[in-house]
Amino acid sequence: MATQNIYILAIESSCDDTAASVMLNGKILSNVVAGQSIHEAYGGVVPELASRAHQQNIVPVVQQALKRANVDKKQLSAIAFTRGPGLMGSLLVGTSFAKSMAYGLNIPLIDVNHMQAHILAHFIDEDGFKKPPFPFLAMTISGGHTQIVKVHSHFDMEVIGETIDDAVGEAFDKSGKILGLGYPAGPEIDKRAKLGNPKAFKFTKPKVEGLDFSFSGLKTGILYFIQKETKANPNFIEENLNDICASIQYTIIGILVDKLKLASKQTGIKHIAIGGGVSANSGIRQALKDGEAKFGWTTYVPKFEFTTDNAAMIAIVGYLKFLEGNFAQQNVMASSRLKI
Ligand code: KG4
Ligand code: ZN
Numbered sequence: 146m147a148t149q150n151i152y153i154l155a156i157e158s159s160c161d162d163t164a165a166s167v168m169l170n171g172k173i174l175s176n177v178v179a180g181q182s183i184h185e186a187y188g189g190v191v192p193e194l195a196s197r198a199h200q201q202n203i204v205p206v207v208q209q210a211l212k213r214a215n216v217d218k219k220q221l222s223a224i225a226f227t228r229g230p231g232l233m234g235s236l237l238v239g240t241s242f243a244k245s246m247a248y249g250l251n252i253p254l255i256d257v258n259h260m261q262a263h264i265l266a267h268f269i270d271e272d273g274f275k276k277p278p279f280p281f282l283a284m285t286i287s288g289g290h291t292q293i294v295k296v297h298s299h300f301d302m303e304v305i306g307e308t309i310d311d312a313v314g315e316a317f318d319k320s321g322k323i324l325g326l327g328y329p330a331g332p333e334i335d336k337r338a339k340l341g342n343p344k345a346f347k348f349t350k351p352k353v354e355g356l357d358f359s360f361s362g363l364k365t366g367i368l369y370f371i372q373k374e375t376k377a378n379p380n381f382i383e384e385n386l387n388d389i390c391a392s393i394q395y396t397i398i399g400i401l402v403d404k405l406k407l408a409s410k411q412t413g414i415k416h417i418a419i420g421g422g423v424s425a426n427s428g429i430r431q432a433l434k435d436g437e438a439k440f441g442w443t444t445y446v447p448k449f450e451f452t453t454d455n456a457a458m459i460a461i462v463g464y465l466k467f468l469e470g471n472f473a474q475q476n477v478m479a480s481s482r483l484k485i
Pocket of ligand 1: 160286287288289290313314315317318329330331332335421422423424425426427452453454
């Protein structure tokens with residue numbers, strides 16, 4: 146039997162990265178991401194500026210993705226796009242573009258949930274990366290979300306814990322802001338944490354029942370601590386920056402691992418995956434590896450380029466939905482609060 150070649154073009158525009166990717170039968174051929182440095186000056190994403198930048202970036206980013214994959218648009222089998230959750234103005238750019246292109250080419254359109262995509266990124270065919278067996282636990286840790294999800298199958302997922310206030314990425318970014326670091330601060334804290342002592346300063350972990358998370362108290366605790374110390378020594382931050390970063394990161398990872406331990410105990414599931422921008426963090430990656438020896442877990446950490454927002458993860462969901470014939474209609478709407 147002749148096997149069909151399925152080419153998916155995927156588009157991601159939920160926040161401040163414009164991304165496009167081309168996939169052939171589950172393997173990534175190209176993965177293009179255009180970030181938006183304009184937000185750095187504001188210390189956070191400005192929604193109106195984000196959607197304008199998406200409008201400028203989307204055509205060249207899609208063209209680059211097709212070019213790098215060496216695929217002509219006439220070869221495409223379907224177009225997948227992020228429907229939500231995310232910033233409405235940003236989502237609208239990708240959604241409208243995908244709808245028009247699929248309509249123009251007369252090929253199927255596939256809507257993708259961004260948070261499912263962070264989880265299903267583990268199903269991209271990549272040498273050296275294994276795919277988790279069902280059921281597994283997935284912890285999605287990003288700038289907008291912090292959830293523990295029980296994954297029964299590709300499209301049957303159950304959120305069993307989530308943050309009641311800030312996302313873990315915000316905990317990194319807001320702590321960084323207090324320390325005068327640029328936005329987003331997660332990667333910088335990670336870099337400095339490697340050079341510092343994680344036990345130099347102690348921050349109180351929040352007490353939240355069950356599998357839910359809270360990060361807003363930690364941010365306030367860090368703010369008060371810094372205010373107190375800089376009053377006594379105005380150079381406190383610069384003299385201790387690596388130790389402060391290491392201590393903050395150590396505290397955040399402790400919170401995440403405690404909840405994963407509880408989730409694994411409650412569900413009896415020992416296959417544990419992480420996804421989302423914060424899964425790029427070297428400390429959480431190491432903590433998961435340690436969990437294999439300590440708790441008998443088998444852990445799944447995405448390839449670095451599939452952690453922060455990207456379209457390759459949208460492409461794999463598009464491919465899996467294509468195989469099921471699960472297509473969207475032309476009247477599909479972007480949905481900023483789309484649930485898993
Ligand atoms: O998934 P993502 O790219 O966008 C959202 O959907 O939110 O996640 C972005 C978040 C930011 O908060 C950023 O600071 C954080 O991921 N992040 C990191 C690291 N790399 C990105 N946090 C800690 N350590 C890192 N290495
Ligand atoms: Zn994301």
